[in-house]
Amino acid sequence: MELLENPVRPYAWGSRTVIAELLGEPVPSPHPQAELWLGAHPGDPSRVAGGASLLDVLNAAPEAQLGPERAERWARTLPFLFKVLAAEEPLSLQAHPSLEQAQEGYARENSAGIPLDATHRNYKDPNHKPELICALTEFHALVGFREPVETLALLRALDVPELGAHVDLLAGQPGPDGLRALFTTWITLPQSMLDELVPALQKGAVALAAAGEDWVLEARTTLELSERYPGDAGVLAALLLNRVVLHPGEAAYLPAGNLHAYLQGAGIELMANSDNVLRGGLTSKHVDVPELLRVLDFSAGPPPVHAGNPEGEWRRYDTPAEEFLLRSWEGPEGLTGRLAVPDAGARILLCTAGKACVRSGEAAVELAKGGAVFLGDGDRGVEIESAAPGTRLYLASDAL
Numbered sequence: 001m002e003l004l005e006n007p008v009r010p011y012a013w014g015s016r017t018v019i020a021e022l023l024g025e026p027v028p029s030p031h032p033q034a035e036l037w038l039g040a041h042p043g044d045p046s047r048v049a050g051g052a053s054l055l056d057v058l059n060a061a062p063e064a065q066l067g068p069e070r071a072e073r074w075a076r077t078l079p080f081l082f083k084v085l086a087a088e089e090p091l092s093l094q095a096h097p098s099l100e101q102a103q104e105g106y107a108r109e110n111s112a113g114i115p116l117d118a119t120h121r122n123y124k125d126p127n128h129k130p131e132l133i134c135a136l137t138e139f140h141a142l143v144g145f146r147e148p149v150e151t152l153a154l155l156r157a158l159d160v161p162e163l164g165a166h167v168d169l170l171a172g173q174p175g176p177d178g179l180r181a182l183f184t185t186w187i188t189l190p191q192s193m194l195d196e197l198v199p200a201l202q203k204g205a206v207a208l209a210a211a212g213e214d215w216v217l218e219a220r221t222t223l224e225l226s227e228r229y230p231g232d233a234g235v236l237a238a239l240l241l242n243r244v245v246l247h248p249g250e251a252a253y254l255p256a257g258n259l260h261a262y263l264q265g266a267g268i269e270l271m272a273n274s275d276n277v278l279r280g281g282l283t284s285k286h287v288d289v290p291e292l293l294r295v296l297d298f299s300a301g302p303p304p305v306h307a308g309n310p311e312g313e314w315r316r317y318d319t320p321a322e323e324f325l326l327r328s329w330e331g332p333e334g335l336t337g338r339l340a341v342p343d344a345g346a347r348i349l350l351c352t353a354g355k356a357c358v359r360s361g362e363a364a365v366e367l368a369k370g371g372a373v374f375l376g377d378g379d380r381g382v383e384i385e386s387a388a389p390g391t392r393l394y395l396a397s398d399a400l
Helices: 017-020 055-062 061-067 068-074 098-109 150-159 161-172 176-187 191-211 217-230 232-241 289-295
Strands: 002-005 033-037 080-087 093-097 129-136 139-145 241-246 251-254 261-274 279-283 309-310 313-316 325-331 347-353 353-360 363-368 372-375 383-387 391-397
Touching: 002 055, 017 033, 017 080, 017 353, 055 061, 061 068, 080 289, 080 347, 080 391, 093 232, 129 139, 129 241, 129 325, 139 251, 150 161, 150 176, 150 217, 161 176, 161 191, 176 232, 176 289, 191 217, 191 232, 191 279, 217 232, 217 241, 232 241, 232 279, 241 251, 241 261, 261 325, 279 289, 347 353, 347 363, 353 391, 363 372, 383 391
Parallel strands: none
Antiparallel strands: 002 372, 033 080, 080 261, 093 261, 093 279, 129 251, 129 261, 139 241, 139 261, 309 313, 313 325, 325 391, 347 372, 347 391, 353 363, 353 383
16 A cells, blocks of 8 residues: 655646645646646656655566456556546547557557657557546536537537538538548648638627527537637537536546547546547647548447446446446545445545545555555555545546
8 A cells, every 4th residue: 555646747728726726735836737647657657655656666566566367467557547637728629549549550650660759649558548537526528429410400500601511511411421521521621711711610609609599508619619729620620529518426438439628627537548649629739630530430429427326335437448447435424434445456546625544454544635545456455444524535446
């Protein structure tokens, strides 16, 4: 059982308050803080007492830390990456590859001699990146392609003559193939056409938002994105996606190929241990259109949103991914008695509110707000023996 020191990623879209407040640091922070990483990803692993990285700890004794069967199943690595995400501004429009696509792409770029830190590199590792986002605050996102019939209704409500031919393109083929055709058209438009279409779209969005009827949230999103990313093809592409609002405790699962963009809010993010991102717009970073089109899933429909299922005193958020499983526990009145921490190989326990005492055998650690502890496979029968009123805990493990 090891207390963790976890790195903060200072991306420009991050918050100056959420992570600083979580960690008990001065607010506002000097720079935007976007993600708190908890795990053993080679790009930025957590550290244990004494300064060793969690990656080194696992490499030194994978069977002991993961369990023999899990060490074999997960190639002697921690299979998940655990994050606190705090978005003050929209993230890029992006998708993640399947395992097969990631392995092939990683090998291909290695063979081509592309350095891992090259700005035009797509695949940082050979792993896929399905992910779960669970809201800590009200969380706004664009997730997956909307049903084409509904998107046609939105485009017609916007009433932008300059988009007439594009509306007709989707209307003539209102299914996955039509979505692919329209998305491909938009993301490959020359800048001169984007410089005409995006301002025209802005005018339509202003009128639609002012009408105060259907599609107001979508119209406002279009205006926000076009103001931040003028002339960006991602502003058009965002019109094709489901607009989702998660309330605290609600979660959405994003499989491989799901085009998405987180807009604003704070959440717990749990994913396979990968940093592979293929961007599609709303960014100044590298956009590889052919590679993105190769991995995108154009199947349409609203993403399932759920608040977890009871598991004793915990709530668990099941997904199809074997690499990760998220559990949560909240104690408005504190803890009476003891709370058992499920045994499941390697785990990371995070406290996002209040404080708790965690016991493993004869060892006990105080887990304050923002604190996290790593539990290896040998840490069995772990219990929360006390927790202050208002304590909230999140437990990450694999799903085996």
